[in-house]
Amino acid sequence: MSETPARSSYVRGLLDSAPFILVVAPFAMLFGVVATGAGLDLIAAMSMSVIVIAGAAQFTALQLLADNSGALAALAASLAVNLRSAMYSASLVPYIGRAPLWQRALISYALFDQNYALALQKYETDATMTVAQRVAYYAGVTTPVISCWYAFTLVGILAGNQIPEGLPLDFAVPITFLALVAPMVKTWAHAAAAGTSVVLALALHGMPSGTGILVGGVVAMAAGAAVETWREGRK
Amino acid sequence: MIDTGDLWIVILGLGLGTYLIRFSFLGIIGDRELPPLVLRLLRYTPVAVIPGLIAPMLIWPETTGGTVDTPRLAAAAVTVIVGFATRNFVAAMVAGAATLFALLALIG
Numbered sequence: 001m002s003e004t005p006a007r008s009s010y011v012r013g014l015l016d017s018a019p020f021i022l023v024v025a026p027f028a029m030l031f032g033v034v035a036t037g038a039g040l041d042l043i044a045a046m047s048m049s050v051i052v053i054a055g056a057a058q059f060t061a062l063q064l065l066a067d068n069s070g071a072l073a074a075l076a077a078s079l080a081v082n083l084r085s086a087m088y089s090a091s092l093v094p095y096i097g098r099a100p101l102w103q104r105a106l107i108s109y110a111l112f113d114q115n116y117a118l119a120l121q122k123y124e125t126d127a128t129m130t131v132a133q134r135v136a137y138y139a140g141v142t143t144p145v146i147s148c149w150y151a152f153t154l155v156g157i158l159a160g161n162q163i164p165e166g167l168p169l170d171f172a173v174p175i176t177f178l179a180l181v182a183p184m185v186k187t188w189a190h191a192a193a194a195g196t197s198v199v200l201a202l203a204l205h206g207m208p209s210g211t212g213i214l215v216g217g218v219v220a221m222a223a224g225a226a227v228e229t230w231r232e233g234r235k
Numbered sequence: 236m237i238d239t240g241d242l243w244i245v246i247l248g249l250g251l252g253t254y255l256i257r258f259s260f261l262g263i264i265g266d267r268e269l270p271p272l273v274l275r276l277l278r279y280t281p282v283a284v285i286p287g288l289i290a291p292m293l294i295w296p297e298t299t300g301g302t303v304d305t306p307r308l309a310a311a312a313v314t315v316i317v318g319f320a321t322r323n324f325v326a327a328m329v330a331g332a333a334t335l336f337a338l339l340a341l342i343g
Contacts, residue, residue: 019325039236044246051250061245071241071248078245079252084284090260090273091280098266108258113288117281118324124278168335171307174292175314175335179327181285182318193279194286201287202294217284224279225272 006136009129013140016122020114023176024148027055032156034059038066042157049153053109053146055173057081076208083214087221088116095123099135107138115141117180188231193224306338 028049035045040062052058057078064074088111096107118141123134185191200216207215269277293311295301314331321327 019328023328040242044242048246048249051246052253054249054253057249057253061249065237065241065245071238071244074241074245075248075252078249079256082253082256084288085253085257086259087277087280087284089257089262090264091277093260093264093269094274094277097261097264101262101265104261104265105258108261109254111257111261113285117285120281168307168339170292170297171310171335174289174307174311175328175331177285177289178311178314179318179324179331181282181289182315182327183322183324184282185319190279190282193283197283197285197287198290201290205291213284213287216287217280220283220287221276221279224283225275228275228278 005130006132009133009136010140013119013122013137014143015140017115017118017141017144020145020176021148023172024114024145025152026172028149028152029156029159031055031058032153032158033160034156035062035153036157036160038062042154045157046150046153049149053149054082054085054112055149080208080211080214083211084217085111087214087217088113091120092116095120096131096134096138098131103135107135107142110138110142110146112142112145114176114180115145117184121180121184187228189224189228192227193220196220196223306335306342309338310335 031049032045035048035058040048048058048061052061060081061074061078064077065071069077089108092107092111096104099107115138119134119138122137123129129137181194185194197216197220200219201212204212204216206212289311293308294303296304296307299307310331313334314327317330318324318327
């Protein structure tokens, strides 16, 4: 049990997630700008990014507060946006459930879409990793994301409205997510889950924010598992 | 103006709630064995959640007022094809972003 394998897993994770800087930076900056525009001072805007650390939920909460929907409605809607993290949390259990509680507690703070998806992909493809290496890798893929999120929220707050107009920042998030998920579609079962997810998300778009994704996600997971079972039976 | 009291209720409540959601299974189940059926379901988590998250952003992008936008759809298609073919996240992201910039510059 030396430190070297864990450290190299950490560095591997750092390198793998470095490209996220290009995406997280503008997204965090945008949050800083929007929060300042909505009247939040530096302390409040930074606190939100550090305490909540969930981009989509932060934007949802801000928008509802600015629309005078009230604290309860804003809280309920933005929490619903984050419900998908419960599924992420569950899917990490087989890989890092045996890690010490304090490590799991820290990973829970840092359970975001991008680093999670990258880590899970690594765990699936590299069966030889130890639990300690998986945790180190997770810390590696998280470091660029988290530090960028903090730093560029601050830049956005300070820069205010000096961000050039016309940059297609709205599309940074969809492109990252697509680039993350396309390589994960390896079997017909994955394709069935992804297809079900898209169809149900569009069909359930009218449901309160986040809940449609949750219902669609559960059904899509079942579709993936069902296709896997069916194809096994045919072999 | 956003009410300061409301704002802090939301910041603290959302922070605590989000943490509990993220900690839920990882914290409570820990090293207990999960039944095989549950494991089989969980294997599909990312591919079952992330496409559904993106689909509405593609079909009804907010910046264009909710109408389908050719450069964005084309960029999405290129990202998926390159990602699927190369199995490489960086290649897919670069190809998608390049397509978007090129098409926006060409047709605006």
